[in-house]
Amino acid sequence: MSERAAMLALAAALALAAGAGCDNAWRTDMWYQPSRRPEDLPRPEPERSVPLGAGPRFENRDDTEDLKNPVPPTDASLARGKAIFVARCAPCHGPEGHGGGPVSKFFPEAPDFAYTTIRKRSDGFIWGTISYGGKAMPAQREGLTTQERWDLVNHVRHIQATSPVIEAPAQPAATP
Numbered sequence: 001m002s003e004r005a006a007m008l009a010l011a012a013a014l015a016l017a018a019g020a021g022c023d024n025a026w027r028t029d030m031w032y033q034p035s036r037r038p039e040d041l042p043r044p045e046p047e048r049s050v051p052l053g054a055g056p057r058f059e060n061r062d063d064t065e066d067l068k069n070p071v072p073p074t075d076a077s078l079a080r081g082k083a084i085f086v087a088r089c090a091p092c093h094g095p096e097g098h099g100g101g102p103v104s105k106f107f108p109e110a111p112d113f114a115y116t117t118i119r120k121r122s123d124g125f126i127w128g129t130i131s132y133g134g135k136a137m138p139a140q141r142e143g144l145t146t147q148e149r150w151d152l153v154n155h156v157r158h159i160q161a162t163s164p165v166i167e168a169p170a171q172p173a174a175t176p
C-alpha cells in the first residue's frame with residue numbers, strides 16, 4: 001500500500017469511529033435542556049430545602065400575627081409609608097384610609113382603618129394582610145421590601161391614632 005493509500009484508509013477509519021460515537025441523543029440546539037421555558041412555573045425547590053439567606057416562610061396573615069414591628073414609627077418611616085399608601089392602597093382604601101377609593105366601587109368595599117375591628121389587629125397581622133392579602137384584598141408585597149411594608153403598618157397606625165374611633169358595622173361588605 002502506498003503511503004497515500006494508507007493515509008486515506010486511516011482517515012476513513014477515524015471518520016467511521018467518530019461517526020459511531022455520534023447518535024441522535026446529542027442535540028445541537030438548546031431547546032432540549034432542563035431549563036424553564038418562558039412563562040413556565042418557577043422550578044420547584046427540592047423537598048425540605050431552604051433557599052440561602054431565606055427568612056421564615058409565611059403562608060398567610062395568620063402566620064404573621066405574632067411578628068413584632070421592627071421599624072420604629074419615625075417621621076421618615078411615616079413619610080415613606082404615606083407615599084406608598086397614596087400610590088398603592090388609596091385606590092381602594094381612599095386617600096385618608098377611611099374607605100371609598102375609586103376601585104372600591106368595583107370591588108368588595110375596603111374598610112375604614114378607624115374601625116374598632118382593625119384597631120384591635122396586631123401589627124404583625126396588618127403586615128401579613130399587606131404581604132399576603134386578606135379575604136378580599138389582594139397581596140401587595142410585589143415590589144415592596146419588608147421594611148416598606150412595616151412603614152405602611154406605621155402609617156395605618158398613624159391614621160388610627162389621628163381618627164375618631166368608629167364602631168365597625170355588624171356585617172360590613174368584606175371585613176372579617
Ligand code: HEC
Pocket residue numbers: 085088089090091092093103107108109110111117118121126129130133134135136137138140152153156174175176
Ligand atoms: C384592590 C383593593 C385593595 C387594595 C389595593 C388594598 N386593599 Fe386593603 N383591603 C381591601 C379589602 C376589600 C379589605 C377588607 C377585606 C379583607 O380583609 O380582605 C382590606 C383590608 C385591609 C386591612 C384590614 C385587615 C383586617 O382584617 O383587619 C388593612 C390594614 C389593609 N387592608 C391595608 C392595606 C394597605 C396598607 C394597602 C396598600 C399596600 C392595601 N390595603 C391595599 C382592599 C384593598
